[in-house]
Amino acid sequence: MPEGIIVKALSGYYYVKPLRNGFIATEEEAVQCRGRGILKKRGIAPLVGDRIIYVLTENGEGMVDEILPRESELIRPPVANVKLAVLLFSVREPDMNLNLLDKFLVHIEHSGLEPLIVLTKQDLAVDEGEATALVKELYERIGYEVMITSSLTGSGSDELRSRLAGVISVFSGQSGVGKSTLLNRLVPGLELETGEISMRLGRGRHTTRHVELMDIGNGGFVADTPGFSQLDFLELGVEELSVCFREFASYAENCKFRGCSHLHEPGCRVIEAWQAGEIADSRYEHYKLFYNEMKDKKRRY
Known part of the structure; x- marks a missing residue:
């Protein structure tokens, strides 16, 4: 039976593209498939990005017969086997939201x-170059890779296209930041629908309706996904939160108490690092905010 990938x-x-010698046969038409009932009975839902075994009818x-083991799986957005998560946040319109950026990073x-x-x-x-540079410096100091682009001028597009070569990437981030516009520049002829920003609400219309892998022409595929204005923490345990703040790691291992929450315990090296300016105020404040949000949700559920 043939092997393919859900695009x-x-x-x-x-919609399944055949795999030939481990590579997606981009020149071939996608096969429209249904999932076998047994998958639903087992509580297994095929995802875009899944490598599958299918049969032709x-x-x-076709019919999705078997889902091969996944290397990764995202719940929101629902995509499998992604290597790189590209988080897009605009400098203006809507204004940069570091709280939401940190939530996505978690x-x-x-x-x-x-x-x-x-x-x-x-x-x-134009008048906020210094503020943008400070944001870039903040996250690069933590250890994140940061790029700056302009879909209007094309600045940064070639660098981004090269970075996406050879892997499946997921594009996500705040609604209205220009995901579809940027993808249109990365993939000539794509012509995704784009939406205008509501200046009154400060957010964009959700123009993307489904998840789809798009070939960017260099062995890379991008999953364009519906925009999100909020995320929840139901799939994440509160004890796992500090691990998701990567700059905490070197300090947390030296905290006085095992299982330290990094909120009030004596001998907490994370708090000491924050007080010494070694952890950014915004990052620590967002950690506390997310911790309390998670506690509240656990109590409600």
């Missing part, structure tokens, strides 16, 4: 993916 999921159908369509760290922060709409920040 799109829509209205109960899975008499009507030229989820990506928990998923085990490699994050890449891309700051978009550089062309709108």
Whole structure:
């Protein structure tokens, strides 16, 4: 039976590209498939990015017969076998939201993916170059890779396309930051629908309706996903939160108490590092905010 990869999921159908010698046969038409009932009975749902075994049916369509082991799995957005998580946040319109950026980073760290922060709409920040540089410096100091782009001028697009070569990446981030516009520049002829920003609400319309892998022409595939304005922590244990703040690690291992929450315990090296300016105020404040949010959710559920 042939092996393939799901490149799109829509209205109960899975669109599968064949795999030839381990590589996606991009020149071949995708096969429209349904999932076998046994998968549903087992509580298994195929995801975009899944490598699968499928069978062809008499009507030229197919049936997903088996889902091969996943290297990674994201819940929001639902994508499998992603190597790189590209988090897009705009410099302006909407204004940069570091709280939301840190929340996305927590989820990506928990998923085990490699994050890449891309700051978009550089062309709108003519008078805010210094602020953008400070954000870039903050996250690079923590150990994250940060790029700055402008879909209007094309600045940074070639560098980003090279970075995405040879892997499946997921594009996510705050709604209205220009994901579709940037993808249109990365993939000529793609013509994804783009949405205008609501200046009154400060957020964009959700223009992306389903998850789909797009070939960017260099062995890389990008999953464009619905925009999100919020995330929850239901799939993450509160005791796992500090591990998702990578700059805490070297300090946390020397805390006085095992299982330190890094909020109030004496001898907490993370608190000492924050007080000494070695951990950014915004990052520590967001850690406390997320910790309390998670505690509140656990009590409600």
